[in-house]
Amino acid sequence: MRVNRAGAGNVWDSRLVATCCAVAGLSETAGANTNTSNGYNLPIGVTDMSKALYGLHMEVFWICVGIAVVVFGVMIYSLVTFRQSKGAIPDTTMVHSTKVEIIWTIIPVVILVVMAVPAAELIIKQEDTRNSELSIRVTGYQWKWQYQYMDAGEGVDFFSTLKQDSNFARQLDSGIDPKSVPNYLLDVDKPLVIPSGTKVRLLLTSMDVIHAWWVPDFGVKRDAIPGFINELWFKVTPGKEGLYRGQCAALCGRDHGFMPIVVDVRSPADFQKWVLEQKAALNPPALPAGAPAPAAAAEPVKTARLD
Numbered sequence: 001m002r003v004n005r006a007g008a009g010n011v012w013d014s015r016l017v018a019t020c021c022a023v024a025g026l027s028e029t030a031g032a033n034t035n036t037s038n039g040y041n042l043p044i045g046v047t048d049m050s051k052a053l054y055g056l057h058m059e060v061f062w063i064c065v066g067i068a069v070v071v072f073g074v075m076i077y078s079l080v081t082f083r084q085s086k087g088a089i090p091d092t093t094m095v096h097s098t099k100v101e102i103i104w105t106i107i108p109v110v111i112l113v114v115m116a117v118p119a120a121e122l123i124i125k126q127e128d129t130r131n132s133e134l135s136i137r138v139t140g141y142q143w144k145w146q147y148q149y150m151d152a153g154e155g156v157d158f159f160s161t162l163k164q165d166s167n168f169a170r171q172l173d174s175g176i177d178p179k180s181v182p183n184y185l186l187d188v189d190k191p192l193v194i195p196s197g198t199k200v201r202l203l204l205t206s207m208d209v210i211h212a213w214w215v216p217d218f219g220v221k222r223d224a225i226p227g228f229i230n231e232l233w234f235k236v237t238p239g240k241e242g243l244y245r246g247q248c249a250a251l252c253g254r255d256h257g258f259m260p261i262v263v264d265v266r267s268p269a270d271f272q273k274w275v276l277e278q279k280a281a282l283n284p285p286a287l288p289a290g291a292p293a294p295a296a297a298a299e300p301v302k303t304a305r306l307d
C-alpha cells in the first residue's frame, strides 16, 4: 500500500514537473530563439500591441494588489483590534447606512472604469485590421497549419507541420530522450515567414475542428473555426527579427499538442528575397530555346495518364 502510494506520488510529481516544464517551455528555449517569456508572467513580446497588453495586465495586477492590501489590511486589523476577548461591543450605528452604501458602490465603479477604459481602447485597436500590408490565409488542420500568402507573397502556399525529430521522439517506446531534441514539440518543418515593421493580417479558418493560432510574443491568439474567417494582426518591431514560437491553443483532438507554430521574422528586404525564392521554386524559369528540357521525358507519361 505504501509502495503504491509512493508510486502514485511519483507519477503525479513527474506530471507536475512535466506540466511546469511545458508551461515554461516557451521560455526554456529562449537561448535558441527570441521568445521573451520568463515562464512566470506574460511575455512583454515584440510588438507594440504585446507591450500594451503587458502594460495593461500589470496595471490591473497592481490595482488588484492594492485592493487586496487595503481590504485584507482593514479586515485583519478589525479582527485583531475589535475581538470579543478584548471586550469589543458590536457597533450597530452603520447598519443600512445609505452613505456607506453609496461609497462602497462608487469606489468599485470608479476602479472598474479606470480598468475598462484602457482595456476597451486596446480591444478596439486589436480589431482594427485596416491598412494591413500583408495578408496571409491560415488554415488549421488536424494536425498542421497551412499558410497561403496574398498581396506581395501571392501564390506562396505551404503546410507547416511538426519537425521530424520531435515527431520521432514523441512516438511510444521511441527510445529517444525528448530532452535531447532541441525545441521539442516547438519546432516545425517550414515556419511562417513574415517581414518586420509590416502590419501583417492573418485570416484564420479551419478545415476540420476548432484550432487556435497563438504566438505569445506577438500578443495574438484567435480561434480558427470551420466555416468562419477570423482576423488578427500584428506588426513586429523592426530590429526584433528572429524565430518566435507558439502553439495551437484549442483542444483539437489526439495530436493537439503536436501542431506548433514557428514564425520567422525577417527584415523586409530579406522577406522580399524569400518570396522571390519561393516563387522561383513554384515557377521555374522557362528554358532558353534549343536547350535540352529535363522534364521532357516525364511529360509524355503525364499525357498518357490523362488520356
Ligand SMILES: [Cu+2]
Binding pocket: 140, 210, 211, 212, 248, 249, 250, 251, 252, 256, 259
Ligand atoms: Cu489544433
